[in-house]
Amino acid sequence: MTHFTAPQASALHVLKCGKVRYLISIMKNLLIVLSGPSGVGKGTIVNKLLQGGGYALSVSCTTRPPRVGEEDGKSYFFITKEKFSEMIAQDGFLEYSNHFENFYGTPKAFVEEQLKTHDVILEIEVDGALQVKKAHPEALLIMILPPSANELFARLKGRGSESDEKIAERVKRMEYEISKKLLYDYTVINDDLNTAVEEINNIIKSRKEI
Numbered sequence: 048m049t050h051f052t053a054p055q056a057s058a059l060h061v062l063k064c065g066k067v068r069y070l071i072s073i074m075k076n077l078l079i080v081l082s083g084p085s086g087v088g089k090g091t092i093v094n095k096l097l098q099g100g101g102y103a104l105s106v107s108c109t110t111r112p113p114r115v116g117e118e119d120g121k122s123y124f125f126i127t128k129e130k131f132s133e134m135i136a137q138d139g140f141l142e143y144s145n146h147f148e149n150f151y152g153t154p155k156a157f158v159e160e161q162l163k164t165h166d167v168i169l170e171i172e173v174d175g176a177l178q179v180k181k182a183h184p185e186a187l188l189i190m191i192l193p194p195s196a197n198e199l200f201a202r203l204k205g206r207g208s209e210s211d212e213k214i215a216e217r218v219k220r221m222e223y224e225i226s227k228k229l230l231y232d233y234t235v236i237n238d239d240l241n242t243a244v245e246e247i248n249n250i251i252k253s254r255k256e257i
């Protein structure tokens with residue numbers, strides 16, 4: 048049996064407490080998954096949540112090319128299909144999916160690092176979100192929906208960046224995403240931006256108080 052002197056025992060105690068505190072702090076930080084159909088305003092909601100402080104945003108990997116104004120390492124990590132396959136083989140993703148002919152994935156190491164200090168937001172589509180829930184049942188899944196399908200259609204049209212064919216594709220996808228809403232912990236309607244953000248903050252706060 049090992050005997051410790053009083054100072055050694057006290058140092059060990061501090062170390063143990065430190066480790067326990069560290070583990071508790073990781074456990075306390077939440078994995079928050081936000082999904083919702085294209086055009087529902089997820090990006091704006093996420094920006095508002097980040098401005099409020101306390102959250103880190105997971106930066107996904109994608110094989111799709113950057114759009115104008117998107118920065119590598121900020122909007123996404125833009126990688127090749129070969130690199131993406133390599134990361135799959137190395138178990139480097141928390142989840143990944145093939146969406147509109149491109150691959151998207153959440154890098155595991157990046158999220159685990161962020162979780163040490165923050166609640167982490169993942170803005171991902173439903174198939175990936177459900178993979179996260181399977182691996183991490185404690186993750187908080189929130190689906191953001193438009194007040195109505197017509198409203199979303201008008202928003203997509205209003206963007207003016209996509210053809211009618213592409214919009215029709217997105218509407219079909221929207222129907223699929225909405226069909227999964229009961230698998231989410233919460234649904235938030237984005238009718239008014241500030242109300243939706245407040246609602247999400249309240250959901251997160253109440254989950255942390257459990």
Ligand code: 5GP
Pocket residue numbers: 082083085107108111142143144146151152153170171172173174175176
């Ligand atoms: P976009 O190409 O418009 O940036 O994103 C298309 C879709 O991919 C969005 O619904 C977005 O939420 C989703 N997405 C972004 N990153 C990820 C990811 O890491 N994993 C999954 N499963 N979906 C993602």
